[in-house]
Amino acid sequence: MKKLVLLLSLVVLSFVFVGCGETTTEATTAASTTEAATTTEATTTEATTAEADLTYEIALVTDVGNIDDKSFNEGAWNGVVQYATDNDISYTYYRPTEDSDAARVESIDAAIAAGAKVVVCPGYLFETAVYEAQAAHPTIAFLLLDGEPHTADYVTYETKENTHNILYQEEQAGFLAGYAAVMDGYRELGFMGGMAVPAVIRFGYGYVQGADYAADELGLTAGDVNIKFGYADAFWASPELETKMDLWYSGGTEVVFAAGGGLYLSVVAAAENTTDGKVIGVDVDQVAESDRIITSAMKGLTSSVYGSLSRFYDNSMTWQALYAGKTSVLGAITGGIGLPTADASWGFDTFTVADYDAIFALLVDGTVVVGTAIDAAPTVSLVTVEYDQ
Amino acid sequence: MLKDIKSPQVKKKRVISDKSLTFISALFAILAGLVMSFILLYILEATKAESNYALPVQVFNNFLTYAFKDTRSIIKVLYNAAPLILVGLSVGFAFKAGLFNIGATGQYTVAAFFSLVAVILWGFPWWAAILVAMITGGLWGFVPGYFKAKFNINEVITTIMLNWVALYFTKLLLYNLPELRTLPPGNRTDPIAYHNPTGLLPDLGLKELTGSSFINIGIIIAIVVAIIIYIVMNKTTFGFEIKACGHNKDASIYAGIKAKRTIVLTMIISGALAGIAGAVSFLAGTIQFTTDSVLLPMGFNGIPVALLAFSNPLGIVVSGVFIGYLYVGGQAFEGVYSSEVTNIILSVIIYFSAFALIVSQMIRRKLSNGNDDSGTGKGNIFKRIKEKTVSLFKKKEDVVENDEEEVTN
Amino acid sequence: MENYIIEMENIRKEFPGVVANDNITLRLKKGEIHALLGENGAGKSTLMSVLFGLYVPEKGVIKKNGEVVNIANPNAANALGIGMVHQHFKLVEVFTVLENIILGAEPTKNGFLTTKEARDKVVNLSEKFNLKVDVDAVIEDISVGMQQRVEILKMLYRNNEVLIFDEPTAVLTPQEIDELMKIMKNLIKEDKSILFISHKLNEIMSVCNRVSVLRKGKYIGTVDVKDTTTSKLSEMMVGRHVEGVKLSDVKKKGKVVLDVDNITVISKSHKNNAVNNVSFQVHEGEILGIAGIEGNGQTELVYGITGLEKISEGRVLLDGQDLTKKSIRERNLMGMSHIPEDRHKHGLVLDYNLANNLALKKYFQEGFHKRGFINKSRVIEHAEKLIEDFDIRSGKGATTPARSMSGGNQQKAIIAREIDCESKLLVAVQPTRGLDVGAIENIHRTLIAQRDNDKAILMISLELDEILDISDRILVMYNGEIVAELDPKKTSANEIGLYMVGSKVQDKAPKKEVKANAKRH
Numbered sequence A: 001m002k003k004l005v006l007l008l009s010l011v012v013l014s015f016v017f018v019g020c021g022e023t024t025t026e027a028t029t030a031a032s033t034t035e036a037a038t039t040t041e042a043t044t045t046e047a048t049t050a051e052a053d054l055t056y057e058i059a060l061v062t063d064v065g066n067i068d069d070k071s072f073n074e075g076a077w078n079g080v081v082q083y084a085t086d087n088d089i090s091y092t093y094y095r096p097t098e099d100s101d102a103a104r105v106e107s108i109d110a111a112i113a114a115g116a117k118v119v120v121c122p123g124y125l126f127e128t129a130v131y132e133a134q135a136a137h138p139t140i141a142f143l144l145l146d147g148e149p150h151t152a153d154y155v156t157y158e159t160k161e162n163t164h165n166i167l168y169q170e171e172q173a174g175f176l177a178g179y180a181a182v183m184d185g186y187r188e189l190g191f192m193g194g195m196a197v198p199a200v201i202r203f204g205y206g207y208v209q210g211a212d213y214a215a216d217e218l219g220l221t222a223g224d225v226n227i228k229f230g231y232a233d234a235f236w237a238s239p240e241l242e243t244k245m246d247l248w249y250s251g252g253t254e255v256v257f258a259a260g261g262g263l264y265l266s267v268v269a270a271a272e273n274t275t276d277g278k279v280i281g282v283d284v285d286q287v288a289e290s291d292r293i294i295t296s297a298m299k300g301l302t303s304s305v306y307g308s309l310s311r312f313y314d315n316s317m318t319w320q321a322l323y324a325g326k327t328s329v330l331g332a333i334t335g336g337i338g339l340p341t342a343d344a345s346w347g348f349d350t351f352t353v354a355d356y357d358a359i360f361a362l363l364v365d366g367t368v369v370v371g372t373a374i375d376a377a378p379t380v381s382l383v384t385v386e387y388d389q
Numbered sequence B: 001m002l003k004d005i006k007s008p009q010v011k012k013k014r015v016i017s018d019k020s021l022t023f024i025s026a027l028f029a030i031l032a033g034l035v036m037s038f039i040l041l042y043i044l045e046a047t048k049a050e051s052n053y054a055l056p057v058q059v060f061n062n063f064l065t066y067a068f069k070d071t072r073s074i075i076k077v078l079y080n081a082a083p084l085i086l087v088g089l090s091v092g093f094a095f096k097a098g099l100f101n102i103g104a105t106g107q108y109t110v111a112a113f114f115s116l117v118a119v120i121l122w123g124f125p126w127w128a129a130i131l132v133a134m135i136t137g138g139l140w141g142f143v144p145g146y147f148k149a150k151f152n153i154n155e156v157i158t159t160i161m162l163n164w165v166a167l168y169f170t171k172l173l174l175y176n177l178p179e180l181r182t183l184p185p186g187n188r189t190d191p192i193a194y195h196n197p198t199g200l201l202p203d204l205g206l207k208e209l210t211g212s213s214f215i216n217i218g219i220i221i222a223i224v225v226a227i228i229i230y231i232v233m234n235k236t237t238f239g240f241e242i243k244a245c246g247h248n249k250d251a252s253i254y255a256g257i258k259a260k261r262t263i264v265l266t267m268i269i270s271g272a273l274a275g276i277a278g279a280v281s282f283l284a285g286t287i288q289f290t291t292d293s294v295l296l297p298m299g300f301n302g303i304p305v306a307l308l309a310f311s312n313p314l315g316i317v318v319s320g321v322f323i324g325y326l327y328v329g330g331q332a333f334e335g336v337y338s339s340e341v342t343n344i345i346l347s348v349i350i351y352f353s354a355f356a357l358i359v360s361q362m363i364r365r366k367l368s369n370g371n372d373d374s375g376t377g378k379g380n381i382f383k384r385i386k387e388k389t390v391s392l393f394k395k396k397e398d399v400v401e402n403d404e405e406e407v408t409n
Numbered sequence C: 001m002e003n004y005i006i007e008m009e010n011i012r013k014e015f016p017g018v019v020a021n022d023n024i025t026l027r028l029k030k031g032e033i034h035a036l037l038g039e040n041g042a043g044k045s046t047l048m049s050v051l052f053g054l055y056v057p058e059k060g061v062i063k064k065n066g067e068v069v070n071i072a073n074p075n076a077a078n079a080l081g082i083g084m085v086h087q088h089f090k091l092v093e094v095f096t097v098l099e100n101i102i103l104g105a106e107p108t109k110n111g112f113l114t115t116k117e118a119r120d121k122v123v124n125l126s127e128k129f130n131l132k133v134d135v136d137a138v139i140e141d142i143s144v145g146m147q148q149r150v151e152i153l154k155m156l157y158r159n160n161e162v163l164i165f166d167e168p169t170a171v172l173t174p175q176e177i178d179e180l181m182k183i184m185k186n187l188i189k190e191d192k193s194i195l196f197i198s199h200k201l202n203e204i205m206s207v208c209n210r211v212s213v214l215r216k217g218k219y220i221g222t223v224d225v226k227d228t229t230t231s232k233l234s235e236m237m238v239g240r241h242v243e244g245v246k247l248s249d250v251k252k253k254g255k256v257v258l259d260v261d262n263i264t265v266i267s268k269s270h271k272n273n274a275v276n277n278v279s280f281q282v283h284e285g286e287i288l289g290i291a292g293i294e295g296n297g298q299t300e301l302v303y304g305i306t307g308l309e310k311i312s313e314g315r316v317l318l319d320g321q322d323l324t325k326k327s328i329r330e331r332n333l334m335g336m337s338h339i340p341e342d343r344h345k346h347g348l349v350l351d352y353n354l355a356n357n358l359a360l361k362k363y364f365q366e367g368f369h370k371r372g373f374i375n376k377s378r379v380i381e382h383a384e385k386l387i388e389d390f391d392i393r394s395g396k397g398a399t400t401p402a403r404s405m406s407g408g409n410q411q412k413a414i415i416a417r418e419i420d421c422e423s424k425l426l427v428a429v430q431p432t433r434g435l436d437v438g439a440i441e442n443i444h445r446t447l448i449a450q451r452d453n454d455k456a457i458l459m460i461s462l463e464l465d466e467i468l469d470i471s472d473r474i475l476v477m478y479n480g481e482i483v484a485e486l487d488p489k490k491t492s493a494n495e496i497g498l499y500m501v502g503s504k505v506q507d508k509a510p511k512k513e514v515k516a517n518a519k520r521h
Helices: A002-025 A028-033 A072-087 A103-113 A124-136 A171-182 A196-218 A241-248 A262-272 A301-314 A353-365 B006-013 B020-044 B055-066 B071-096 B102-121 B124-152 B155-176 B206-210 B218-237 B238-246 B249-254 B259-282 B300-310 B315-330 B339-353 B356-367 B376-406 C045-051 C074-079 C099-100 C116-128 C144-157 C176-191 C202-209 C230-238 C298-306 C328-335 C343-347 C353-358 C376-390 C409-422 C437-452 C463-472 C493-500
Strands: A056-060 A091-094 A117-121 A140-147 A163-168 A187-192 A224-229 A254-257 A277-283 A293-299 A327-329 A384-387 C004-014 C017-029 C033-037 C059-064 C067-069 C083-086 C161-165 C193-200 C212-216 C218-224 C256-266 C271-284 C287-289 C313-318 C338-340 C423-428 C456-460 C473-478 C481-486
Touching: A056 A072, A056 A103, A072 A091, A072 A117, A072 A301, A091 A103, A091 B218, A091 C067, A103 A117, A103 A124, A103 C218, A117 A124, A117 A301, A117 C409, A124 A140, A140 A301, A140 B006, A140 C004, A140 C473, A163 A301, A171 A187, A171 A196, A171 A254, A171 A293, A171 A353, A187 A196, A187 A241, A196 A224, A196 A254, A224 C338, A224 C423, A241 A254, A241 A262, A254 A293, A384 C343, B020 B055, B020 B300, B020 B315, B020 B339, B055 B071, B055 B315, B071 B102, B071 B206, B071 B218, B071 B238, B071 B315, B102 B124, B102 B155, B102 B259, B102 B300, B124 B155, B206 C493, B218 B238, B218 B259, B218 B315, B218 C116, B218 C343, B238 B249, B238 B259, B249 B259, B249 C343, B259 B300, B300 B315, B300 B339, B300 B356, B315 B339, B339 C473, C004 C045, C004 C193, C017 C059, C017 C193, C017 C212, C033 C045, C033 C074, C033 C176, C033 C202, C033 C230, C045 C161, C083 C144, C099 C116, C099 C144, C116 C144, C144 C176, C144 C343, C176 C202, C176 C493, C202 C230, C212 C230, C218 C230, C218 C256, C256 C298, C256 C456, C271 C287, C271 C298, C271 C313, C271 C456, C287 C437, C287 C463, C287 C493, C298 C338, C298 C456, C313 C328, C328 C338, C338 C409, C343 C409, C353 C376, C376 C409, C409 C437, C423 C437, C437 C456, C437 C463, C456 C463, C463 C493, C481 C493
Parallel strands: A056 A091, A056 A117, A117 A140, A140 A163, A163 A327, A187 A224, A187 A254, A224 A384, A254 A277, A277 A293, C017 C218, C033 C193, C033 C212, C083 C161, C161 C193, C287 C456, C287 C473, C338 C423, C423 C456
Antiparallel strands: C004 C017, C004 C059, C059 C067, C212 C218, C256 C271, C256 C313, C473 C481
């Protein structure tokens, strides 16, 4: 028994020493493995034993996912990290203990108790929580992405002065993705959304409209372009989804728009089971995740969070009149959406960046208007859409 | 349990009573978990570029005291504890009968769903919804119980499978019951409060008073149920039969106990308990039932709760509150450490808690004064393991001594 | 200085709370058969396990040919030429004899198994020592005696020179025992040395050179067999003078209590019926003993009678009432008590305390509960009465966990519970299995008292001595059938043995030993 204890303490000690060694020599490996999330904002570079300051000025509360979802939460989180590190402001994130409004409110409260001055809330799930929190904490600023505060019964919508909402015109991003795919020669398309929530539906319906628009422009006949349209009912990967995607790809689908958090993993895996199945990413530029990703229908999450935070701090930590209690709808005009045009992210063969700029300009000047309705499928003339269920 | 000890001279002989032994070993297990998790936290800190060794101490301290921070935290502990206790009772009750109900999750899910159906669609009050949950949970427990009794199919397999059946069955129903779902996204059930306030567990007016939406009578229900189970287990012929079956099924059959009937009944009751847990969780009006394709973790949390309490119903109340306390404490890590760290720390403590049984066996071996010659089963294995380990160390010592001798020579 | 091949000096082995071996010294001469005698729990197996490397002793040294050796594990023991035949054979049932013999010492060439040489070696050994085996037979098809020969060959194949036999005769018929004795004598002629563990005095007297006696973990002494007698040995073993239990005169047969009418029980382990068309009757005031080798249907017969298993054909009548379709509890209430074969599997809930175990067949009866709530004080009272009446000894009285009681007292508790039911019929299966001499005596007396009290007793035992000693009538079971009915006064162990292996059948043509010749499938 004694030996065991001795052994154990040796192991522990060795860890401690290794740790010290790394910190004193400022080993880069250690730095890279450090959780980006958990910066303690310590300004010293050596190991210290000083009383730690456990207050964080910018806080992000996640909805049900985590900050590494390669998608929504991560996009917003990156905006927080960038702005905070650029300006040397303390920041952190919180994950609610359960998927409920009460828990989200609790996390917001915890963030504020830990010194948060501005709380970033990504996702429509925060609508009710922010509705409550903005009233309970009038001196704290809230940035709500993808939603507008309302009561749980959807009767009262109210955005107070300390809150700023950002909505994205996902339908435009979807439109561009669908347009680009068809213009590039794809005819068998697929759309796999996470859950039938408004943002995802807009992505999907925009995608359908974009494909239809391209078909018309190319002078195709009805039925030339087919779209399979479905929801995974989850924002993460699953073997069932991969099987379903296998069926799609083996059934002739050439490219699938994976619109929903981590579920792209299943879609990419299925695509990689085929010789040339392709995937369209979502929210952020996901090209780094797989060479099968030809493009991504991006929302400018990172940039809009970064921009909002900088405007907030520049205006002595209050929302400017333009934003206070207001909702910004970010689309092509404000650069809130788009496809990545960097060479590395451009997976198209015949569809060029110039073509993209052209259609983007049409969206900006209003020549092309993408329907925003989500309660009914968009009317299309040329593409055939096969809806699940 | 130990009330039946009559002879006084017997008591004097005991070095340590079974009850305090279990208590001590549970404490040991928890302590080991805390120490281990702290060491882990320390190591994590050490691997950082900018280690601040005060941080883990500070955060760990916060972790332990977080639950006593204010009334709302204490309320949250009880809120967490209520379903944990009930699920723990479900698992523990089955344990006592020698069954491993790993399907508490499925029973919990189905029952939770139907309690919501009862409240939202049928306008039932909360207590009627709990009854519905008991029936559906019991039904979900009956199936593996029946298969076990009739065809001797291992309940672990059937309950695991039924977990998935429960998950997709409720999902399917939720899709096909649009009246149950919220307005636009429609991926979760409608909040009960705006639908049928009588369906919410009563909060006795304390919600207003405390300002916490986590307060309700769930914890009272859990404690009452625990007491009932305790009485059934320890005072009735039915409990006698269940425990006999659990300890030794063959002997129970030999003694004329209808073991098959007992197994089925046990599983029904176990399922019903998980069912109450489901109702208590969801009728709190906080979480909503979603269409997510993941098994609800609450059902599995019952396993460590039961293990830590040696399946003793009253012990489960304590261990349920303890684990509820840990979860609340875990919030102290939020912000400072990543949420993964929180989960690791909690898991380590809970993991070690589940070792309470082994700790008690170790203590028992140490204390046993040698009239154990039954020679079969576990005892023997433990003896052998100990034998082996002891000899292992012995050998090493010998080697070391020899080495020293050589050096001195 | 004598020529000792193995010397175990001052061995001390402790288990938590128990000193299993307390300062024991054992010296084995080269070329002798040395018996290790002691009751169950005397420390024989522990001592041998130390020698075989399964346990490491706290104190003491082991010498081989005068040199101190360190035996850390069975492999080390093997390397030193020490082999052991365990009481429960360590054979792979689905392997052939040859495969089992070479298992763990497989001859290989370039990583492939080469059995040719091994086969020759095994065949040679089996001829040299007269160990008849069919090297290609599968273990599960061959008789217990042959399995034991396989175990012996295993040791010889590994060139072991010190052979430990752990209670080798427990599983054998009288004929097989004679055969084994011959084999052992052959072995010492070839310079092997044998340690023979037993508690059967006559065997020791007939084959061994010297005998060392252990009692309660302590070393009592070593004597030359030629200088001693069975009664002296038995006194050394038990620590006091022992007298056997004998039946009083046969009383006049009473009326039939148990009537087993042509019953058949299907086997769970093989295709044939475990019990095939068996009929017999047990009368008031009679002990009917059923003898047979393990696995010939006795267990299933008992299961059929007591209701633990369904019978596929026939009827069982108790006092004229048909109970074929009755549940176990109904049978108990109709007047059937059952001392089960395996007291740990069936007889006791080991994790229950003594009081609860004693109430196992009473708790549901009036007085023991009130509207489903158990009357604990009544349970304790009941237990205390039985503890008193049957002299059940335990550390904490009624609240002692059954697990912590000694085997003899566990068995006493079961017998107390069963007799307390005041049943007309007592089915006693191996009532003295694994118990020491004192306990056996005690239990035999109790059974006889029951018989004298006009109860009907059906006793099934593998111990021929027990059957011969206390039965009024003997049935022999072989292959699921009753092959003989004998009068204990007019028969002998040898005669019963012939019936037990099926080489003799009353009123029927003799059958061959099918099992041994069974072909591989």
